[in-house]
Amino acid sequence: AQSVTQPDIHITVSEGASLELRCNYSYGATPYLFWYVQSPGQGLQLLLKYFSGDTLVQGIKGFEAEFKRSQSSFNLRKPSVHWSDAAEYFCAVGARGSARQLTFGSGTQLTVLP
Amino acid sequence: EADIYQTPRYLVIGTGKKITLECSQTMGHDKMYWYQQDPGMELHLIHYSYGVNSTEKGDLSSESTVSRIRTEHFPLTLESARPSHTSQYLCASSEWVGGEKLFFGSGTQLSVL
Numbered sequence: 001a002q003s004v005t006q007p008d009i010h011i012t013v014s015e016g017a018s019l020e021l022r023c024n025y026s027y028g029a030t031p032y033l034f035w036y037v038q039s040p041g042q043g044l045q046l047l048l049k050y051f052s053g054d055t056l057v058q059g060i061k062g063f064e065a066e067f068k069r070s071q072s073s074f075n076l077r078k079p080s081v082h083w084s085d086a087a088e089y090f091c092a093v094g095a096r097g098s099a100r101q102l103t104f105g106s107g108t109q110l111t112v113l114p
Numbered sequence: 115e116a117d118i119y120q121t122p123r124y125l126v127i128g129t130g131k132k133i134t135l136e137c138s139q140t141m142g143h144d145k146m147y148w149y150q151q152d153p154g155m156e157l158h159l160i161h162y163s164y165g166v167n168s169t170e171k172g173d174l175s176s177e178s179t180v181s182r183i184r185t186e187h188f189p190l191t192l193e194s195a196r197p198s199h200t201s202q203y204l205c206a207s208s209e210w211v212g213g214e215k216l217f218f219g220s221g222t223q224l225s226v227l
Contacts, residue, residue: 009154032214043118043204043218044157090157099147099208099216104156 002027004091004105012111013081021076021108023091033074034092034102035065044090050074051096061085086112117141120205120219127195128227135190135222137205146188147216149204150174157204163188195226 005024013019025031032051036044048059055067065076074091088109094102118139127133139146148161149172159172163182177199178192188207192199202223206216 004156034214036216036218041220043120043206043220044216045218046215049215094214096214098145099206099214100145100159100162102159102214102216106154106156 002031002093002101002103004093004103006089006091006105006108008108009106010109010111012113014113015083016080019076019078019081019085019110021089021091021110023074023076023105024072025074025091025093026072027093029095031074031093032096033065033067034094035059035063035074035076036090036092036104037061037087038090038107039087047076047089081110081112083112083114086110118205118207118217118219120203120222122222123220124223124225126225126227129194129196131195131226133192133195133224135203135205135224137188137190137219138186139188139207139217139219140186141207141209141217142185143207143209143217144185145208146182147206147208148172148178148180148188148190149206150176151202151204151221161190195224197226200224200226 003026034049035047038044088107090107091105121136146163149157158174160176161180163169204221205219
């Protein structure tokens with residue numbers, strides 16, 4: 001069975017600092033990996049996705065993520081965090097073409113200090 | 115910008131009441147989904163539809179039911195609400211091609227007293 005683990009429930013960083021959110025997955029085939037962000041009172045928005053090719057993918061809002069097959073990881077990074085990045089971040093793994101089998105992690109809550 | 119709408123945004127009701135959570139999208143997406151989200155937990159799929167008159171249960175068992183009479187509309191109904199139904203319910207949609215990308219509504223926070 002596929003699964004996603006986000007080891008950090010809550011992370012606090014200062015504005016302007018760098019950020020890395022961890023994601024580990026378990027999947028039987030070639031994984032399709034996603035990061036979604038949920039701002040307070042809002043639904044989830046896709047930040048970026050990885051299917052194949054270059055293992056470093058760029059997303060919206062200055063985020064990037066790196067796929068490491070050997071470590072079963074897909075960590076999200078941002079070089080300089082802005083106060084508006086405070087939100088909950090969800091990693092997900094699934095199959096191409098349908099979200100029917102998408103499995104989400106339990107999320108990481110990001111707090112940004114001024 | 116996603117065009118998927120959920121109403122109401124918040125709902126507080128008493129036990130035993132029948133409720134319907136509304137979800138509509140204007141993107142013409144064939145696939146629609148209902149997720150249940152509790153604090154600190156992953157999203158769980160409770161219902162899925164791949165087109166008009168097609169619905170199936172998701173991975174998480176739910177006492178709710180859904181219907182898909184029109185492409186743009188995917189309401190969720192609870193015949194008799196209980197406190198255990200208290201949760202956030204998120205509606206989403208995706209295209210037939212590239213359907214792995216989800217567009218989410220803002221959610222309905224349901225509290226059953």
